[in-house]
Amino acid sequence: MIKYAKQSRFIQAVDCIVFGFDGDTLKILLIQRGFEPEKGKWSLMGGFVQENESIDQASNRILKQLTGLDGMYLEQLHTFGDPHRDPMERTVSTAYFALIDILKYEKQLNTDYHPEWFSLKRMPKLIFDQQEMVELAKRRVRYKAALHPILFELLPSRFTIPQLQSLYESVYNTSIDKRNFSKRILATGLLIKQADKDKSGSRRGAFYYQLNMQNYYAKFQAFLNLIPNPTNLIF
């Protein structure tokens, strides 16, 4: 095949920022890097794009290989292309972020590469420019979650409104009035009330809800009001 002459060719990498929620704290999944340079250091789930796969496919494959996880929400974040970001060799990396329910994927999580969940507040230093990737991913999640119902991806398929509220509160590091929160959330038409309750959090129990998937897909791209005072947010 004729090829583009005299052009440089680079390694194309993918790095995945996996956010998880365990019902209490927002966490990030890290592994110990399996090869040089920086072998053994805490790192994002990363790898190289192969000849026969798209970068979207590569991100899914790499996540699956390193953690056993698949089928989760995964979105392209940004491409990092500083010529010196990887000291070994020029590497362009496209970062993706994923959102999962830690408990749901607990059994699926493959421990070959010793993945660990870290609280966002107590993360180790990461290699290369991965700290920057994580900062951008955090901002993107906060930004997007103010308008779109992505945080449901962090919860089990059945969840309670108090659980949902505590998730929003931890993402925005704020406290929200529960009367207004439940009004706002129910007004989206995204939730279907279940007949039974989660009794683990209180004596009285809180009703379970499930997503109305029809409405979820239909309204996903629209602007929803999911948090108080969105106009005052700066990212």
Add this chain to the structure above:
Amino acid sequence: MIKYAKQSRFIQAVDCIVFGFDGDTLKILLIQRGFEPEKGKWSLMGGFVQENESIDQASNRILKQLTGLDGMYLEQLHTFGDPHRDPMERTVSTAYFALIDILKYEKQLNTDYHPEWFSLKRMPKLIFDQQEMVELAKRRVRYKAALHPILFELLPSRFTIPQLQSLYESVYNTSIDKRNFSKRILATGLLIKQADKDKSGSRRGAFYYQLNMQNYYAKFQAFLNLIPNPTNLIF
């Protein structure tokens, strides 16, 4: 230098979608591709990332080389990595979009590569997956402009409120009540009224305004209400 063994290396490209406004219509800048494959076909401003530059730098360089334009608003859009997107050779392309005032850059526009402005409604077919890039860029601009004051990048430094309104109307393909529009826009605190008027559009003339750059940078990342009924928008 030791390198990553046995990994594929790909061409890394950049494609730029340049949106421009001439006071009347929202347009896109295209050139006739200067090399094979698809030589002579209408195309985005594209090129290859070099050894010594970041992809952000490459996007600026390529725009400058092909059009003479620099210093405009330029933002990374998305990275396209389908293995067959370029039939010649596996190429990963990072798309950027730019926003400029067509008239302001008219003199700076270099015609070596025969760039032409096309109305978004009457665009020729583009090569590879560039149509998809343009669609995504249009959606991104509409999305972002509903919340952030990016459309000012399409206007001269001095502009009138009717001009601004007609820009919003053409981006959202709608008509907006002028009383509400001017209230909304002035309420942002982004505009400084000038003493003189633009007499070109009417006998009476419309006052010029300029951006308050302090407030512009300060509020750029915040959520602003710039269009009516943002909650009803679907992108």
Add this chain to the structure above:
DNA sequence: ACAAAAGTGTTTTAATTACACCCATGC
């Protein structure tokens, strides 16, 4: 009977929408 979390309704305030007339000017 009481502690602990769930659930709910109303008032107040703020934001958004709808709507119509006068103004300035060049011809």
Add this chain to the structure above:
DNA sequence: GCATGGGTGTAATTAAAACACTTTTGT
């Protein structure tokens, strides 16, 4: 003097925010 686009104010409506008490139930 009239046609053309520019500029402005107010009332009505809707959405968001503030706020407190009752319910359930395990101990």
